[in-house]
Every structure is written in C-alpha cells, then in structure tokens.
Amino acid sequence: MSSSLKETFKDSAVETRPAPTPPAPAALAAKVRTLGPSMTRSMQRVAEAVAGDPAGCAALTVTGLAERTGTSEATVVRTSRLLGYPGYRDLRLALAALAAQQEAGGAPAVTADIAVDDTLTDVVAKLAQEEQQCLADTAAGLDVTQLEAAVAALVSARRIDVYGIGASNLVGQDLVQKLLRIGLIAHAPADPHLAVTNAVQMRAGDVALAITHSGRTTDVIEPLRVAFDHGATTIAITGRPDGEIASYADHILTTSTARESELRPAAMSSRTSQLLVVDCLFIGVAQRTYDIAAPALSASYEALAHRHSPRAHR
Secondary structure (H helix, E strand, O other), rough: OOHHHHHHHHHHHHHHHHOOOOHHHHHHHHHHHHHHOOOOHHHHHHHHHHHHHHHHHHHHOHHHHHHOOOOOOOHHHHHHHHHHOHHHHHHHHHHHHHHHHHHHOOOOOOOOOOOOOOOOOHHHHHHHHHHHHHHHHHHHOOHHHHHHHHHHHHHHOEEEEEEOOOHHHHHHHHHHHHHHHHOOOOOOOHHHHHHHHHHHHOOOOOEEEEEEOOOOHHHHHHHHHHHHHHOOOEEEOOOOOOOOOHHHOOOOOOOOOOEEEEEOHHHHHHHHHHHHHEEEEEEEHHHHHHHHHHHHHHHHHHHHHHHHHHHHHH
C-alpha cells in the first residue's frame, strides 16, 4: 500500500472517528509535564499556571487567564486544545475537579532533583516517589481507546516488529520476550540498519511498533515509516505525541516522564512509563488469546523450571 493511499485512508477514517474524550482531571498535570517542553513559551506560561493553581485558574474567564499569564485569549484556547480539551470551558471544568481532588488530599507529589551529595536513603526515597508519579501520570493520560486498538492489531498480527534504540530497545526486547512466550512471532532488532531491512518485508496484517520518548529519533522513525509505507499497522509509544513519529503511526500511546536532571537522564525517566505501556499491551493480548496464551506460558515455565532448582536435578 502506498504512503499516499494509506494517508488518504487514514484521513477518511479520522473523519468518522468519534472525538477523543478529554483527559480526566488527574491527567492534567501529567499532560503539562509531558507536553510542556514542546510548547511555545507563552503556552508554557498558561500550562504552568493551570497546573500550579487549578483552583485560582478555574475561577477565571479566558480573558482573565490571558491577563494573568501575560498572553492572549487565542493562546489560552490553543493551550487548552493541546492539553486535550475541546475548549477553555472544558479545561475550566477539569481545573475545578482537580482543585476539589487536591483539597481532599489528592494533590500530586513533587520531589526535588537528586543532588550529588544526597545520601542513598534520600536517593531511594526520591526515586521511588518520582517513579510512582511517573506511573500515575502515564496511567492517567493513556488513551484506552488507542490501547484497545493496538491490542487488537497485535492479536491478529502475522508478525510483529518492535523498533527502539538504547534504553527503548531494552523495553522493546522485554515486550518481544513476552509475546514469544505466548506464541506470537515478534522481533526487536537492535541494529537500525537491520530494523529498516526487516521493515521492508512488512505487509498488511503485520504490526510495527516504535518506542521513542522524544518522538524524533531518526533510527526509530525510519523503519516505522518504511513499515507504514508497506501497509503494516503502526503503533508508537512516545512521550511526544506531536513529534515526527506521529506522522507514521496509526495508533499513539503517550507516556509520561519524571523530570530530567543531571543524574537522571531522559532514558531513565522514560523507561518506567514505557514498561507500563508494554505490560498493558501484553496483558491485553494475553487476555484476548487466553486459550492459547495460558498453556503456552505454562509450557515455557515448565521447560525452565529445572533451572530454578538445580540442586534437585544433580
């Protein structure tokens, strides 16, 4: 299937697809953290204001919020839409709900960056809190409709290719290992050249899944584009749903990330949320293929059982 033909098909499908459900109030702070770096500075001011003071901003009109942030009404509306709300009215309702949650004790946790002189006790506490927040943000912002569509594609796939570089490839390998254990044909080439040559063989009925936090990794975008051009169903797991990777993805699963710092690079903070999405995909597939998956998992466990108790087999 040519790229232009598939684009036409995607455009027609989008026209009949129901409008996405606005994010739940709990997902607002996660959206700001995830999309903030890609926003213009004026939009960042709006996003930071609503995330930092949901109660105060919920009481403001669009004009009032524009004046408070030193921006324009158009910027406020654009920011609302980028965060997933049809308009500012919907954002105000979410802000009011979020403020109520925070007043009831559900305010999101905020931790300081890890310092070079922190004790290991402090490091453990800070990392645990950041990881928990990252997982909560990803769960709150994950589009279940997109997740269900991705699971359905994996269940019926003739073969599955997973593309990722560095830490993202490790996450891809984790998914492939799980899928192989329940009888699916899956690959996660670590070499970018091999990924492209594999993608050339993809066809309709196959699935290509790309993992890239930035959404801009060329060595991940290229094989996904090739698979897309050859008619495969394509899925992207990314922290930047507005990144270039989205141009070649039929389904997008958005991840969150903890704040990046000198001692905690993006590869560390994005891995946790990527693993959550991968586990959700695997469980969804296993549920829908339970009659095959359960015996396969049992057989693979039994095949390796003797390796877990070597003394019993001496």
